[in-house]
Amino acid sequence: MGKAKIKAKNKKGITKVKAMFTSLMADVEQAKKTGVEVSYIRQVVATINDKVVYEISMSGFMSENPLLKFKTKSGKKGEKIVFTVTDNNGKTFTAKKKIK
């Protein structure tokens, strides 16, 4: 399962988040062509203090190792942002990072 690189920084009440997840993002057609198994991230949910701040459902037509950037008003320095990633087989993993 994948790995995640996360950066989160709070400046003047706005938290800027950058997150990258390793995934081939191969949908059916591409998987056939390159001979790999179908694998892509289906959904990414980010929470701060159990509050959802970001949510995206994706198809395999996102770029390889999808990079997501977003801003949110919630979150303070020292708090943790938690990402829950679901792949096409329904497997999930979580990644945490402290907000700087």
Next chain:
Amino acid sequence: MDRRKFFKGVGLVAFAAIVAPTTSLKAVDFRATKPEAWAAEKSVDAIKALFGGTPTESDKISFKAPKLAENGGSIPITIKSKLDLETVALFQDANPRALSCVFTVPVDAIIDYDIRIKMRQTAFVTVVGKERGTGKLYSTKKEIDVSIGGCGG
């Protein structure tokens, strides 16, 4: 087909079991609730399947994208809007299926999303947003030139 159903079932169970207790998610899994939208080949059909209506073109929602994308495997797109939107979705006509991604926007969020998509050929990209409360649909579209197709194309 059976295999597919099996995976879907397992996925849902696993999703509910692992995610539900740890976080108070109101997550909408669009892949499970709107399967027909993910299977649609044309943007128009996918928009209808996902939102159940036809959006009006508006400048209240916008996105930034390169006019000429050299690498179709990774096209940066920034979606911005000042409206209070509930759902934002991105469609393209280049790939075998039109729907690329759907955002569920939490209340009081800043809509400034930066993502990267894959495109097989030159085509129109459409971003559709659904306003919270009124359910009005807004859309904007742009043509992006792709010189080298991504997506194994």
